Amino acid sequence: MAAGASRGHHDSGSRHHKRMTEFIQQTAFGLLIGGVYALFASGLTLIFGVMKVINIAHGALLILGAFLTFTLWEQLGIDPLAAILITTPAMFALGWVLYMTMVRPLRSAPLSSTVLLTFGLALVLEAVMGLVWGNNSRSARPSYFDQSFDVAGIVLPKAQVFAFAIAILVLTLLFLFLARTWTGRAIRAASANTQGAALVGVDIARVSVLTFAVGVATVGAAGSMVSVLYPFLPGSHYIWIARVLSIIVLGGLGSLQGAAIGAVLLGLAEVYTQTYVSTEWATAVPYVLIFVVLFFRPQGLMGTRLREDVAV
Amino acid sequence: MSAVLDRLGSPSLWRGVVAVAAVALIAYPVLYDDLFYQNMIILSLVFAIGAVGLNVIMGYGGYISLGQSAFIGLGAYTVGIATTKIGGDPFVWVPAAGVVAALFAALLGLIAMRTRGFAFVIITIAALFILQIVAINWDSLTNGTSGITPPLPRWDLDYQNWPFYYSLVVLLAASLALSWWIRRTKIGTGLLAIREDEDKAATIGIDTPVYKIIGFVASAVFLGMAGGIYGYYLAFIDPQGMFDIVISVQIILAVILGGRGTLWGPVLGAFLIESVNEYSNQELGGGNSRLLIFGGLLVLTILLLPKGIIPSVRDALERRARRGKAALVGARLADRRPLNGKPRVAPAQPPRTLLEVKGLEKSFQGVRAVAGGSFEVEEGTITGLIGPNGSGKTTVFNLIGGTMKPDAGEVWFDGRRIDRLSPWRRAYAGIGRTFQITRVFGGMTVLENVVAPLRSFSLAQLRAGAVSGEESARAERLLEFVGMAEYGDQPAQALSFGQRKLVELAQLMMLGPKLILLDEPAGGINPTLVARMADVIRELNEQGQTFLIVEHNMPLVLGLCDPILVLARGECICTGAPAEIQRDPRVLDAYLGEDFKLEEPVAAP
Numbered sequence: 001m002a003a004g005a006s007r008g009h010h011d012s013g014s015r016h017h018k019r020m021t022e023f024i025q026q027t028a029f030g031l032l033i034g035g036v037y038a039l040f041a042s043g044l045t046l047i048f049g050v051m052k053v054i055n056i057a058h059g060a061l062l063i064l065g066a067f068l069t070f071t072l073w074e075q076l077g078i079d080p081l082a083a084i085l086i087t088t089p090a091m092f093a094l095g096w097v098l099y100m101t102m103v104r105p106l107r108s109a110p111l112s113s114t115v116l117l118t119f120g121l122a123l124v125l126e127a128v129m130g131l132v133w134g135n136n137s138r139s140a141r142p143s144y145f146d147q148s149f150d151v152a153g154i155v156l157p158k159a160q161v162f163a164f165a166i167a168i169l170v171l172t173l174l175f176l177f178l179a180r181t182w183t184g185r186a187i188r189a190a191s192a193n194t195q196g197a198a199l200v201g202v203d204i205a206r207v208s209v210l211t212f213a214v215g216v217a218t219v220g221a222a223g224s225m226v227s228v229l230y231p232f233l234p235g236s237h238y239i240w241i242a243r244v245l246s247i248i249v250l251g252g253l254g255s256l257q258g259a260a261i262g263a264v265l266l267g268l269a270e271v272y273t274q275t276y277v278s279t280e281w282a283t284a285v286p287y288v289l290i291f292v293v294l295f296f297r298p299q300g301l302m303g304t305r306l307r308e309d310v311a312v
Numbered sequence: 313m314s315a316v317l318d319r320l321g322s323p324s325l326w327r328g329v330v331a332v333a334a335v336a337l338i339a340y341p342v343l344y345d346d347l348f349y350q351n352m353i354i355l356s357l358v359f360a361i362g363a364v365g366l367n368v369i370m371g372y373g374g375y376i377s378l379g380q381s382a383f384i385g386l387g388a389y390t391v392g393i394a395t396t397k398i399g400g401d402p403f404v405w406v407p408a409a410g411v412v413a414a415l416f417a418a419l420l421g422l423i424a425m426r427t428r429g430f431a432f433v434i435i436t437i438a439a440l441f442i443l444q445i446v447a448i449n450w451d452s453l454t455n456g457t458s459g460i461t462p463p464l465p466r467w468d469l470d471y472q473n474w475p476f477y478y479s480l481v482v483l484l485a486a487s488l489a490l491s492w493w494i495r496r497t498k499i500g501t502g503l504l505a506i507r508e509d510e511d512k513a514a515t516i517g518i519d520t521p522v523y524k525i526i527g528f529v530a531s532a533v534f535l536g537m538a539g540g541i542y543g544y545y546l547a548f549i550d551p552q553g554m555f556d557i558v559i560s561v562q563i564i565l566a567v568i569l570g571g572r573g574t575l576w577g578p579v580l581g582a583f584l585i586e587s588v589n590e591y592s593n594q595e596l597g598g599g600n601s602r603l604l605i606f607g608g609l610l611v612l613t614i615l616l617l618p619k620g621i622i623p624s625v626r627d628a629l630e631r632r633a634r635r636g637k638a639a640l641v642g643a644r645l646a647d648r649r650p651l652n653g654k655p656r657v658a659p660a661q662p663p664r665t666l667l668e669v670k671g672l673e674k675s676f677q678g679v680r681a682v683a684g685g686s687f688e689v690e691e692g693t694i695t696g697l698i699g700p701n702g703s704g705k706t707t708v709f710n711l712i713g714g715t716m717k718p719d720a721g722e723v724w725f726d727g728r729r730i731d732r733l734s735p736w737r738r739a740y741a742g743i744g745r746t747f748q749i750t751r752v753f754g755g756m757t758v759l760e761n762v763v764a765p766l767r768s769f770s771l772a773q774l775r776a777g778a779v780s781g782e783e784s785a786r787a788e789r790l791l792e793f794v795g796m797a798e799y800g801d802q803p804a805q806a807l808s809f810g811q812r813k814l815v816e817l818a819q820l821m822m823l824g825p826k827l828i829l830l831d832e833p834a835g836g837i838n839p840t841l842v843a844r845m846a847d848v849i850r851e852l853n854e855q856g857q858t859f860l861i862v863e864h865n866m867p868l869v870l871g872l873c874d875p876i877l878v879l880a881r882g883e884c885i886c887t888g889a890p891a892e893i894q895r896d897p898r899v900l901d902a903y904l905g906e907d908f909k910l911e912e913p914v915a916a917p
Contacts, residue, residue: 102611116614119378120607120611121607124603127603131600245434249434284446290438291442
C-alpha cells in the first residue's frame with residue numbers, strides 16, 4: 001500500500017519533470033525562431049518608420065532570399081548561412097531598384113495605394129519564383145542540417161542555433177549602424193519627423209532609397225536562414241505576411257525593439273500551440289494574434305497606435 | 313470628330329449605352345447557346361457583384377478590403393453545407409448565404425471599424441486566411457481539403473446555365489440599386505466624409521463606426537449570395553478555390569480599373585478583368601501566369617491609372633468642355649447676404665455658463681500640453697483664447713471637441729459632463745468647431761460639404777436623401793450668408809484657403825451649434841476676408857451665437873472678443889476684458905514680451 005503510493009508519487013514526479021523539460025525545450029525553440037523572426041520583421045518596421053509604407057511584398061522577398069540561397073547551395077555548394085554574404089548585397093540592389101521604379105512614384109500617395117502596390121509586387125514575385133524554381137517545396141540541407149547540440153537534456157538544433165546567432169549579429173550591426181553612423185542618424189531623424197529632417201539638411205530622397213534597400217537586404221539575410229529552417233515554396237509567402245503583420249501589431253510599428261519583442265512572442269505562441277494544441281492550428285496563430293491584439297490592446301504592446309479611437 | 317467628342321459628354325448618350333448593355337446581357341443566353349461565353353459572363357457577374365459591393369466601402373468610404381473573397385467562400389460553404397446536411401434545393405439557401413456573409417462582415421466590422429487605414433486591410437487579410445484554415449481543419453463540417461460537392465442541377469438541360477445566369481443578373485441589379493441608393497442618402501455622404509477626413513467627419517456629427525459597419529455589411533451581403541450560387545455553379549467547394557486571395561485582388565482591380573466611387577466603373581472593370589482572367593487561364597495555362605498577370609496589372613494600374621477608366625474619361629471630357637472659360641474660384645468675393653435670422657436673444661440674467669472646463673490635463677509622451685487648465689465660457693459671448701505658440705490652445709480645442717480625450721479634468725457643456733463622449737455626440741450636444749488648417753471634404757461639392765453635418769443620430773435619418781429640399785434650402789441660405797452662394801456646385805478642393813474657411817463656417821452653422829469653436833479664423837487669409845470673417849462672427853453673435861476663438865491676430869481679438877482668456881504653459885493665467893488684458897503684467901510677461909507695443913484694435917463697424 002505504502003509502496004504503491006510512493007511509486008505513484010514517483011511517477012507523477014517524473015511526469016512532471018518530463019512536462020517541465022518539454023516546456024523548456026519548446027521555449028528554447030520559440031526563442032531561437034523568435035530571433036530569426038526579429039531579423040525578418042526589422043526590415044519592414046525600418047521601412048515603415050521612414051516612408052510610412054507597409055511593404056506587403058516583405059514575405060515574398062524573404063522567400064526570394066531563400067530560393068537564391070537554395071540555388072547557391074545546390075549549384076555551387078555554398079553553405080546556406082554563409083550565402084548571407086551574397087544574398088544580402090544582392091537583395092540590397094534589388095531593394096534599390098524596386099524603390100526607384102515602384103515606391104518612389106507613390107511617395108505622396110495614401111498608405112492604401114502602397115499596400116495594394118506592394119501586394120501586387122508580392123504576387124508578381126510569387127509568380128516569377130514559380131516560373132523559375134517551380135512550385136515544389138524546397139529546403140537547403142547542409143551537413144549540420146540534422147545535427148544538434150544537447151544542453152542538459154534540451155535539444156538545440158545546430159541550424160537553429162547558428163541562424164539565431166547570425167540574426168542577433170545582423171540586428172546588432174543594424175542597431176549600431178542606426179545609432180552610431182551619420183547615415184543611421186539621418187534615417188532615425190527622417191523616421192521621427194520627415195519634414196523636420198529635410199529642413200535640417202537630411203537628403204530625404206537618398207535616405208528613403210537607402211532605408212528601403214537596407215530593409216530588403218535584411219529580409220534577404222533572413223531568407224538565407226529560412227532556407228535551412230523551413231521547407232518553402234513560392235506560395236509560402238502568405239504565411240510570412242501573416243507573421244510579419246502579427247509581429248508589428250504586437251510590437252508596434254516603426255520600432256526595432258518592439259519588432260524584436262513581437263517576434264519572440266510570436267515564436268513562443270507558435271511552438272506552444274504546435275505542442276499543446278495541434279500542428280494544424282499552429283498556422284492560425286499569427287491571424288488570431290492580430291485579432292486578439294487589435295481587440296484588446298489596440299495600441300500594440302509597445303505603444304504605437306493602430307486603433308485611433310483610444311488615447312489619441 | 314469634335315462634334316462626336318462633344319456628344320460624348322451627354323448623359324443621355326451614356327444612359328442609352330447602359331440600357332443597350334443591360335438588354336444585351338439579359339437577351340444573350342436566349343439568343344446564343346454558346347456555353348463558353350455564358351460561362352465567361354457568369355464569372356464576370358460574380359466579379360461585378362463583388363466589385364459593386366466593394367466600391368461602397370472602398371470607393372465611397374476609402375477603406376480597402378483585401379478579404380472580399382471571404383464572403384464568396386462563406387456564401388458557398390453556407391449553401392454547400394446546408395444542402396448536403398439539411399437538404400433542399402441550393403437556391404433556397406442563397407438568402408441564408410447573404411445573411412451569413414452580412415453577419416460576418418458586421419462582426420469583423422465591430423473589431424475593425426474602430427481602427428484606421430492599414431489596420432483594416434490587415435484585419436481583412438487575416439479574416440480571409442483564418443476562414444480558409446477553419447475550412448481546412450474543421451473536417452466534420454466542411455470535409456476539409458476534399459471539399460463539398462453540391463448536388464447536380466435538376467432542371468432540363470435545354471435551359472443550360474440560365475438559372476445561375478439570371479439569378480446573378482438579379483443580384484447584380486440589386487447590388488447596383490443598393491450602391492446607387494447609398495450614394496444618394498446620408499450614409500453615402502457620411503462615407504464620403506470619412507474617406508476625405510475621418511476626424512473632421514466625427515466633429516460634424518457623423519458616428520463613424522456605425523457608417524463604416526453599414527458600408528462593410530453592404531459590401532458583403534450580395535457577394536455572399538453570389539458566392540452561394542458560384543459554389544453551386546462550379547459544383548465543387550474547397551478551401552483553396554473559395555477563399556482565394558487572388559479573387560480578392562481581382563475584385564479590387566475591377567473597382568480601381570473601372571473607377572472607384574463611380575456607380576458603373578466596378579461593372580466595367582469586372583467584365584474587363586474576367587476577359588483577362590479567361591485569357592490567362594485558356595491561353596497561358598493559369599497558375600503562375602495568372603498570378604503574374606494580375607499582380608502586374610495591379611502594380612501598373614496603381615502606378616499609371618490610379619483614378620480608373622471612367623473618372624479619367626470624365627475628367628478629360630470636362631477639361632474639354634471647360635476650355636477657355638475662366639475659373640469661378642478666381643473671381644472676386646461675392647457679396648454677402650445677412651441672415652434675416654432670429655431676433656437677438658437677450659442674455660440671461662445673471663449670464664449662464666455654457667462651457668466649463670475644470671482642471672484639464674493632457675500630456676504627450678511626458679510633455680504636459682495642458683496642465684490643469686480651468687475656465688468658463690458664458691452664453692452669448694465671443695470669448696477669445698490667446699497664448700503663445702505651444703501654450704496648449706489647440707489641444708484645449710481638441711479636448712473640448714472630442715478629437716482627443718483628456719488625461720484628467722472635466723469638461724461640462726450646457727449642464728452635462730461631456731469629456732468622455734465621442735466627437736459626434738458632442739456635436740449633437742451643440743459644439744461645432746473649425747480646424748486651424750481648413751478641413752473641407754475636398755472631393756465633395758461645396759453644397760454637399762454644407763449639408764454633410766448631422767444634428768443627431770437615427771437610423772431613419774440615414775435613409776434620408778443626402779441633399780433633400782429643406783436642408784438644401786437652408787444650406788444655400790447659409791452659403792449666401794457667408795457670400796459663397798455661387799460656389800455650391802464647385803468641388804471644395806478647387807476653393808482658395810480663405811473660401812474654404814467661409815465654407816467651413818457655413819458647414820458648422822448647419823449643425824445649429826450652441827457654441828462655435830474657431831481655431832484661427834483669420835489665419836492665413838487676406839485682409840478683406842479677415843474683415844468679412846469678423847463681420848460674420850459679429851452678426852451671428854448679435855443673434856445670440858456664442859463663440860470661443862483661438863486667434864493670433866491681436867487687433868482682431870482685441871476688437872472682437874470679450875472676455876479674453878490667456879493660456880500659458882498649459883494653464884489659464886488670467887481672464888478679463890480686452891483693456892484689462894492689455895494692461896495685465898502677467899500677460900505682458902508670459903505672452904507679449906517686454907517690448908510689445910499695442911496696436912489699435914479693429915473697430916466695430
